[in-house]
Amino acid sequence: MPSSSHIAAPNRRQEPAPLKVLVLEDQETDFELEMRVLRQAGLACVAQRVDSRPTFVEALRDFEPDIVIVDYQVPGFDGMEAARIAKAHRADLPVLLATGVLAAAAVSAFQAGITDYVLKDRLARLPAAVSRAISEAERLRQRQYIEADRDMLIRIMETTNAGVIGISVAGKIVAWNASGAGLYGCARSDALGRAVSDVLAASYTDALDAALHGVTGDGAAVTIEQELSCNGDDMTVSLSVSPIRDAAETSIGASIFVRDVTAQKSIQRQLR
DSSP, X not given: OOOOOOOOOOXXXXXXXXXXXXXXXXXXXXXXXXHHHHHHTTOXXXXXXXXXXXXXXXXXXXXXXXXXXXXXXXTTEEHHHHHHHHHHHOTTOOEEEEESOSTTTHHHHHHTTOOEEEEGGGGGGHHHHHHHHHHHHHHHHHHHHHHHXXXXXXXXXXXXXXXXXXXXXXXXXXXXXXXXXXXXXXOHHHHTTSBHHHHHGGGOOHHHHHHHHHHHTTOOOEEEEEEEEEXXXXXXXXXXXXXXXXXXXXXXXXXXXXXXXXXXXXXHHHHO
């Protein structure tokens, strides 16, 4: 029986999805001209034209555009109100104004959240305006993602049962969460900016000092255990000491995660 062979499909680069453009325009000819200008500039796009408030709101929800182009004035509706509705629907959605005369619309346009404008008798700049607006919207989204990520990390740090301590290369405390405050009996306001050796006092052991000097000197993370008295109770804690590095991989400090491992240690002793 002849052997079969598998022929791999050619590796084709996936084309980006076409740009979804929602256009508020009551004149079909103006709409077609705008789309022709975009496509002639090499922008792959799919478009939907609407000419009333209800159809505009519906298209925002169902069409999910990447960008909105609004005429300054359509019967019973206008571009300024449309821009406000679009921004309320999605704050990072770019909105361009296409108008015959800018003077009357300029101030209210930008107050309504218009990203940019294009005069209808100068549509040659429409592709550049669209590309720029899309890029700015992407930068805004990335900034929002970063801010949301930072906020989430702060919330995680504040709600974790582990004590979290951030220390600069100079040995000063730059982060101190609620669990750390509970473990060491020192409020955040009293800990920040002080030397970690002063705040931890007797809990700042030679082993911890060596671990901190090791990781801030570009060493690897290390875990140590020590006894700690907290609110009159003796406990065993595990301290995970790790370097904090910047984008260039330069050490800018260290973090300490402090976990109560008293119960685990008790179980281990019982099993011996």
